[in-house]
Amino acid sequence: MTDIEQSWAEQIREAAASKTPLRIRGGGSKDFYGQQLAGAVLDARAHRGVISHEPTELVVKVRAGTPLAELEAALLAEGQMLGFEPPHFGPDATVGGCVAAGLSGPRRASAGAVRDFMLGVTLLDGRGNRLHFGGEVMKNVAGYDVARLMTGSLGTLGVLLDVSIKVLPLPVAEATLRFEMDALEAVAQMNRWGGQPLPVSATSWMASVLTVRLSGAEAAVTAACARLGGERLNEQAARAHWQGLREQSQGFFGGEAPLWRLSVPSVAEATGLAGSQLIEWGGAQRWVRTEQDAASVRARAAALGGHATLFRGADKSVGAFHPLPPALRTIHQRLKHSFDPDGILNPGRLYDGL
């Protein structure tokens, strides 16, 4: 163990002995996400730096406190990227926070989510044990997939020390096309195109405009542009559009109204919720700005075959995440207990009592 790891392990053991919560925090860019922030801060930023990145392996191993921007710059220098296009939500975002929050950006529907790229993890559990799972290889079925379990667990199962992530080459060519159509037609179109061998890498719909990004071989992108038609955005406008979605910096995400994220089957009909909406991920992610009560938003998401997250909102007393059915809740509680028997790691951040 390094000095930092050693001191954190001790801090965890002391916290466990006194049953005092620890709040694991990277850059704090996602403090808004999830539920309560309880406990003394364990600042994860001290443990930083890329441990290894060999472009020919398509794998990067990086300490969790490394700024996400630093990692992406290192990958870019080698013509590579994080395939899941994670949001930063601020200049201080860390790799650990990115994995713990498990949030993916516009490329998610075509390339995969954070969890799809996770290959290995080293963590400190709630006993202060340093544990390593997975590895730096693409295929690995030795033991349960604890590395993927860490994504989206919001620090409730352990303090991430380092992660190994599969990376992708930058696409050779990209083009962004715009089409005017209503939401219903846009969802149908996203799904139709998704079923064809087209190099679609991102889709969005808002205010009667469907925007589609194509990424891949030069010839494939050119051929797809010719086939799909629409209005082609210049490179700068295209980048601004996708960046605005990824970082939620564009107008839709401004203002005070609660922001709900509905994760639904891509073919789901209109949410029918009051308020404005923005559709991504080929129809599978629907953002809604609505003042409607949480119960009715969640009931609607469930009726559509999905779930609803109160992504940004002043009042999280209704729960940030969709309630779990009893059998799953029991498994969650047991898993939490197995990694963190004293319940000291980010308690209540994901669900009450977890």
Added chain:
Amino acid sequence: MTAATASLPENALREVDYSQVDVARLIGELRAVLPPVALLHDSEDMRPYECDGLSIYRQVPLAVVLPGTEAEVAAVLKICHSVGVPVVARGAGTGLSGGALPHAHGVLLSLARMNKILTIDPLARTAVVQPGVRNLRISEEVAPHGLYYAPDPSSQIACSIGGNVAENAGGVHCLKYGLTVHNVLRIRGVTIDGEVVEVGNHGLDAPGYDLLALMHGSEGMLAVVTEITVKLTPKPQFAQCVLAAFDDVIKAGEAVAAVIAAGIIPAGLEMMDQPATAAVESFVHAGYPLDAAAILLCESDGTPEEVAEEIQRMCAVLESHGATEVRISRDEAERMRFWAGRKAAFPAAGRISADYYCMDGTIPRKRLGEMLTAIQGMEKTYDLRCINVFHAGDGNMHPLILFDANVPGELERAEEFGAAILDLSVDLGGTITGEHGVGIEKINQMCRQFNVAERQTFFRVKAAFDPKGLLNPGKAIPSMNRCAEFGRMHVQGGQVPHPEIERF
């Protein structure tokens, strides 16, 4: 017992003895919830279930049940839970690591009768299937919609999708299209206490912990899967394959790295060394260059324009990295011929050797040369030949150690040879199993790859789903006081289990 082990389930410390099970009560209760055809307890009837693809391990269970519905699965599990009997789930029985080996004092639960494709949604590109559905059948059924199910393990004509989930099966195309875990959206299953749970979602994610990921590769230790929603992929319009020859295996390994470094993700990237090439060439006449130290097969798929562009880039990289010959498949027949040799590697090994033993380590690609050099040294140390085929794109190797079990000492030397390869895989930063699973076969190597605290964590994870430890006990994760040596797959008299299945 230390404080650290105090909270551990009993099965984490030692193998639990189930020999005192009340068999009469068990059979009586099972009979009450299953139709007569779905319950076997005569040892002759149970014989076909005594092993999976790793046939050196055989065990007849107390009973075999073949539920036809989720309700029957739940009823069986409730009974086993209350009687305290181990349950081993089984798909098509093609697994190579003994994961579906029955428990002597347990129930074998076959999902073979749950083999319906429930729904296909071409617009959403999903299909809901039962666990006993064969992998390839999904692709066949959805083909009219221009779709297919991407993961293509070598046994895909026979293996079941439920088994694919249990092992997180891969295949030749997984570098580009992902493993089973990347292609399943939702699983419905039953825990040992008979509770139905759904993990994942028909959307792209679900709230809470990623239990969907945890279920993949869990070897039937967490729950019994009863329904799976798979993601379907649009069929590529066109595919072409490049065959490149090298006069040195290290150079071939470097060329693999160079292809990836050039920003190309091939649809398939396979490597064979000279002894492997020679073995298959005399068998299938694929037209491989016999003087090459190694050959690479590098495939591109997509639109015709895309493939033409990618093939040109691949060829440029291969030629500039010392390929002595580069051939591009001129038509579909030639492409299939290029692949035929690679797919015939296992039966070809069976033709040139009485027995062989297949390994499944994965190592970082950059260590391929080191591994091959080390294996050459081991051939001398153990006085046995080894032929090498690789999923080179993702570093997953299948060295085939050739031996003759009738020659005293050869089996033992083959096992030591295999253990040395797995040990080296771990030392090179890799893993003891890329896609075949741990099962019973590699349970002792788990002691080497994971330390005590990590193995304890695995037992605790299992206990979150299965507190009594009744699902597939004794597999995949070795107990604290049992890191005993187990045998591994070897092939008797040149006979591979399920000889009709292509292995690669």
